[in-house]
Amino acid sequence: MILLEIDMGKNKVEKQEIDASGPLEAAITIHKKYETWRLDPLSPEAPIVFGMGPFVGGKLYGVHRLIFVFKSPQTKTLHVSALGGAAYKAMGMGAQAVAIRGRAEKPTAVFIANGQVEFAEIKPSDAYNLIKELYETRRDFFIQNDARALVVGPASWTTYNGAIVSVDIDVKKGEFRLGAEDFAARGGPGTALAQGHNVVAIVVGGPKKPLYEKAADAEAINQLFRQRLGKPYLDVLNEKTVKYRYDPKIGTGGTFGVNYPHYRDLLPLFGYKSIYMPKEERIKHADLVLELFWKPFQVEVFEKAKSWYNCGEPCPVVCKKVWRGKKVDYESFHAAGPFIGNYLLQEAVPVVDEIDKLGLDAIEMGHVIAWLFDAVYTGLLKPEEVGLDDVPAFDPSSFDPVKDSRRNAKLALALVRNFVNNSTDVLALVAKHGIRKAARELERRYADRVRERGVRFRDLAVYAAYGAEGYMTPNFYWAPGLVAPMYVLGRYWTNYNPTFMSPEDFAKTSYERAVAEALVDNAGICRFHRGWAEPVLKELYQLVGARPPAALYREIAYYAKLSGAEPMPWESKRTRDLVSALAKELGSKEWRFEDYDDYYEWWIRFKEALDKLILA
């Protein structure tokens, strides 16, 4: 594939032909070349690689994700983050992947189209204003190349948790395209781009054409699907993506629409405190969430109108559901909603808006808010130490769903701003190091409070640890696989179902999912399309004439070992409780988790089984 290596320190571009099947494999090759496991994640020498899969520009849908691979300031090892729809514009950039290295002297925007790269100095700003400003100052570039901007917001300069933000623009009208906004967010790719390379924005565009002609051969594609799955392509696609578009069986669609009625009382509330509640209590809370949080969305987005859009590529699934002008996804709204003790949808909107504008990863921010709320509620911190003027209502058993939701949402909005502004010592510490390292430091700083309250800072958070300082918080499901010793977490590279089984079986199912997800990312395919894509992926590579991928997950695991960022045993009580409470809920007889040794045994057996599978 063609890869552009851009040295930001020298404004130099080198076009290379490398042997890689997709962006993930290309990134692994580049990171190996520079031995980046030795480097700090924010070192200018640690490249950020982004690129697209081989199926762009043809007759396949959902194949235009832009995949970012970088050494994460949060996990301290390689992380992969995907941004929906952007490869539909990036396919014209004249390369399948780009590696950003070196550090620009001044904050810089990079414009890439048709193999040409330009640089321009630009002032950092809030993510949405920045995109507008880029459009206004370089309208010619946007129109000529039908371009799309990928930018970082203020959070990338002041926290570990910066996302890469992209909102597609109708280049003729200069207006944002509803629903076509997405984020490569988990693991801090924006922080790595901003602090490592001084890059504020990357604008991609150029002539749209398939990388491989065969990807545009509708007849050959249909033939392949008929042979393998017995139906033409679109029939299979519609069947396999129904949950994300509209499922008539449950009368809703999209991640937000489906998750609340589907998972109900198994969705985590109040920073996972819900795992301690009896089932009847959880059901009462789930009913409230459905009534106050889910129903207003359901009525306007499905019953009164169909405000469904795509992410920027012409995809018939139109999974982006828009409520009163705001794109509503499960993860970002849960982060500003029930997970932080807010059951009112309208109260979550300004919090999500602020998180988006500041360019934060919403899932991680939900964890930070819930953790700090709980620390203040428990008395480990004083409200003013995180810039708040009140104590959050963080006990689900005495929660007033209307009054307390308003209070918590207001406090969350203040906390998000304070966090990005590093406005107190405690927040500056968390913003610099993330939850895991900050928790340890706070335990030292406030040892007397820890003693008095009988609870440690780390015990209020849920995360999987990597090496000495890295960690990842789970996406919002009550699922042991999300904190199991897997090499990439925070997304779906694991068994993410609310289930429990022996560590060996769990490792096997998690490994299989991780391998499949890595392949889907490497192919630049949207995971909502995995249902039709996974069974035919090998044949699709054959069809277009591209080389199929190597053992990607093994390479990623090996890199983590070299970086000293292998999965580490659970160190927070709430993380361990997440696992044991679900085992109990599901009636596990064999695993009772009566003391720490039981947790350790399950964890280590999982890790050993996983490592064996990886090496096999």
Ligand code: SF4
């Ligand atoms: S399913 Fe949604 S995110 Fe995926 S390609 Fe289609 S519109 Fe984009």
